[in-house]
Amino acid sequence: MSLANAAPVAVHVQPRPHHRFWPKRLPHRISPPVTSLWHNLVVSAQRYPDKPALVFFDQQLSYRELQAQAERLAGHLHAQGVRAGDRVVLLMQNCPQWIVAHYAILRANAVVVPVNPMNRAEELKHYITDPDVKVAVCAADLAGDLLKANADLPEAQRLSHLVVAHYHDAIGPQADIPPAWVDWLAKRHPLPALPGGSVADWADALASSHTAPVHDRQPADLCVLPYTSGTTGLPKGCMHTHASIMHNAVACSLWTGGTPENVSLVVVPMFHITGMVVGMHAGIYTGATLVIMPRWDRELAGRQISAWRVTHWSNIPTMVIDLLASPRFDQYDLSSLVFIGGGGAAMPQAVAQRLFDQFSLRYAEGYGLTETAAPSHNNPPDAPKQQCLGIPFLSTDARVVDPETLQEMPVGEAGEIIIRGPSVFAGYWKRPDATEAAFIEFNGEKYFRSGDLGKVDEDGYFFITDRLKRMINASGFKVWPAEVEALMFRHPAIAEACVISTKDAYRGESVKAVVVLRDSARGQTSEQDILDWCRENMAVYKCPRVVQFVDALPKSGSGKVMWRLLQEQEPAA
Incomplete structure (x- = not known):
């Protein structure tokens, strides 16, 4: 599906107060590649074929293997009727198969619909019917709820094919698994039945001899449809193109000092826009090694950072608070970290100060929404302010306006944050009314209404005050x-x-x-x-x-x- 109105947005960046704190090594706006996200994996696999792309407990998957598995799964999906622009549900916790499946769907010229694995059957119905999904890839432990949801739907709206994966297929015998996870990760589920459709085990799908179609996606084509909940109604699909996700994948890598030698801890869920863009897409674009955790566990995180010499860790502040509170914390080595940051909540000042005093790490908070492909604001890593959203991100402009009059607010006064830039989504899936309500014209340009209240200080840094509601x-x-x-x-x-x-x-x-x-x-x-x-x-x-x-x-x-x-x-x- 091509979105003609979703071409990259050229934002002319006028001098603003925050430019005094801008990282000197970076331009104010970038020109990302005009290729598809799939091409990022192809390039990294050609450059670093034998380098570990993914680490999952005691197993590694090289860039060459990652590309090959995605190619084979794309061939299988195409053989099952997936065509250009079709939406495919992806329902798993963080694991190597999630990344393989995500890139396989892109390789097949289709659109990823990432779904929160905490959803139950009643909630899952919406993710089948609203995006008109016929094919899904899911973890075996979640297949029951997905099939229950599917069975309750009218026959014309049901799934036609399901690919089922087990986490333990990506884990070796020496895996250091938290005791509470052993049964969950090790359990083998029987292959379920899909009345009126077909089911394939992950290994059988990857053994497919079918060839993937010619990859033809362009920057303006839809690539991912993540859903976001508002204050009312059912979740809405946010239409993101290869261009909007590509911009922030490249921008996040540049902002955090990314190099191919990065080792990133990916524990923020990848169904979430932050985990997907900051954790996965930025890492694959860079050619980094991604150390994947299926869920949060502070002791496992401490061991992984120490063992793999993790350099970059994007997180939720509650994770850092939890890790620092571990009675075993003195056993972990965080000296390899060169970047730590995140969002979703304010980092308590006392915790941020401890990170700096003990490890010389400045916690860089950021801000963004599903509609902005994760960061629309970020703190400069060399000049962060605590409990602050940061400054408008690369190629992005943001203002604070009165929610009623839409007039720009003076420094220090609260209003609604509005955002413009190439990472802003194209609109809500099947919801032209909601799309129209989400955008305003300001200074002759189209801006997205975040629904968040904030203020700007004299240096141009943004601070949240709260949700509008x-x-x-x-x-x-x-x-x-x-x-x-x-x-x-x-x-x-x-x-x-x-x-x-x-x-x-x-x-x-x-x-x-x-x-x-x-x-x-x-x-x-x-x-x-x-x-x-x-x-x-x-x-x-x-x-x-x-x-x-x-x-x-x-x-x-x-x-x-x-x-x-x-x-x-x-x-x-």
Whole structure:
């Protein structure tokens, strides 16, 4: 599928305050390759055929082998009826097969539909019917839910073919697997049946003698359709082209000082736009070695960084907090790291300071959305500010405007962040109404409305204040939960906190904090202790009126705190 209006956006970069902090080694905008994403793998395989592309526990897959497996799977998919522009579901945790399948779908001139493996059958129906999928590639442990979803659909909308993979097929006998994962990773599931269709085991699909079609994708062709949830309705597919993903793959490599000698820890889920673009596509473009973790485990992460001398680690701040809290942390060697950064939540200042004091690492926070192919903003690695989104990314322009009048806000005043650049998506799949609502004209140019509230300081750095819909209105005072959470994290007993609104007969809404205490503080710190501390450390209207202790905060597959779930559960509480 070609998107005629999705040609690369030429953003003329006017001098802005943040340019004083711009990495001196980089231009303000780049001209990425005008080839498909598949071509990135071909080039790296030609340059570094025997170099490890993927590491999974005790096994390695070279660039030559990665390309060959993707070619064979592409031939199998083509033989099963996958044609140019067709959408193919990809449903797995992080593993080598996920990357092979992703590039195989691209090689077959088709479109990847990456799906969160935490979704259950009722949710999975939408990912079959909305993108009109007929073929899926999934992990064996997830096939049951996918087939259950498929069986509940009208016959005309059902899958016609399924490729099933087992994680343990990519693991060797010396694998250092966390004990809790042994049964999950080692279990062999029988090959399921697909009524009215066919099923292939991964090994049989790769043994296919079918030839892949001629690869003909151009920059404006659709390549991936990741889904994003909004404040209302079902998830919407974000139409990304080879050009939009290519831009940020190249830009992320340049921004982080990428070289073919990079060794990256890929633990952010690759179904998520950050893991896909920053973890996988940037690494394959660079010719790096990707050390893959199927899920987060702090001890495994510590061992992997130490053993493989990991140089680059993009993550969710909660992962860093967890690793630093490990009782075995002194056994791990992080001295090889030259870049560490991430997004999804603010990095607590105390944790960022520890990284710098102990390892001379400056944690570089970034910001982006599924609609912007991950980063639209990033902190300059040499001049980051803490708890800050950073500055507009390569080739990107961003502003803060009044959500109602769409007039640009003065320095320091909050408004909605709007974004323009070559990585911005082409629109929402089958949703012209939502696409139209997502864009505005500003200074004669088309900008994407992020739905996030932020502000810009005098240096041109952007700071989040909150989601447009998340504000708490307490007796007319506007309370931004992210700000209260950042303040609460300074309390020595608090490990994590999520702030939501609770009904208040007098104030309309009041502030509630759902708190996870540090192990050392459990039984020693009371809810009243937290309330008293808050009253001493923040404006009274921001202070939580209610504190609830929990053992853990709910998190999404990408590691973000699911504040909406807590908010929805609050009336019952």
